[in-house]
Amino acid sequence: MEFQETCGMLIKQLHDAVGRKLNNSLRESGLTNVQLGTLIALEHAVNRRLRMKDLEKIFQVSQPTIVGIVDRLKEKELVRTLRDPQDRRVRLVELTEDGLLKARHEHDVLVETESDMLGSLSETEQRELLRMLRTLRDNFCTHECQPEPSQSSA
Numbered sequence: 001m002e003f004q005e006t007c008g009m010l011i012k013q014l015h016d017a018v019g020r021k022l023n024n025s026l027r028e029s030g031l032t033n034v035q036l037g038t039l040i041a042l043e044h045a046v047n048r049r050l051r052m053k054d055l056e057k058i059f060q061v062s063q064p065t066i067v068g069i070v071d072r073l074k075e076k077e078l079v080r081t082l083r084d085p086q087d088r089r090v091r092l093v094e095l096t097e098d099g100l101l102k103a104r105h106e107h108d109v110l111v112e113t114e115s116d117m118l119g120s121l122s123e124t125e126q127r128e129l130l131r132m133l134r135t136l137r138d139n140f141c142t143h144e145c146q147p148e149p150s151q152s153s154a
Contacts (some may be wrong), residue, residue, distance in 0.1 A: 022036070029102070029105075038055060039103035052091045081093060
């Protein structure tokens with residue numbers, strides 16, 4: 001029986017390689033790729049805050065894992081947590097001014113890594129790859145990969 005590469009295996013290998021490159025590039029900043037991703041997700045959120053549950057869905061990690069990520073970002077004073085004034089059971093994560101500056105400063109590392117990964121593809125191929133990956137995600141993940149719209153405007 002001949003060995004055959006699968007899409008899942010190739011996606012996993014690419015994910016791991018990108019994660020290693022990002023983590024190595026971010027080492028000096030004291031951030032990991034997931035921490036930077038969290039800062040960037042918050043930067044683009046309404047009022048620069050998201051529910052913990054939203055972060056769990058975005059990064060497809062468990063509640064204890066996202067708590068650890070957020071706790072480390074809190075120690076660095078890049079985020080703060082607060083209770084949703086409309087539902088005190090809900091914990092919100094909010095980007096601090098220092099977190100915003102760090103996200104913007106380190107964003108170039110993310111762009112450079114993406115450019116390295118996609119550099120051998122034409123712009124048309126890059127757009128097509130992105131379209132296909134979104135289709136796969138949407139078909140496979142359905143609702144669990146996407147955060148729900150935030151109900152909190154506070």
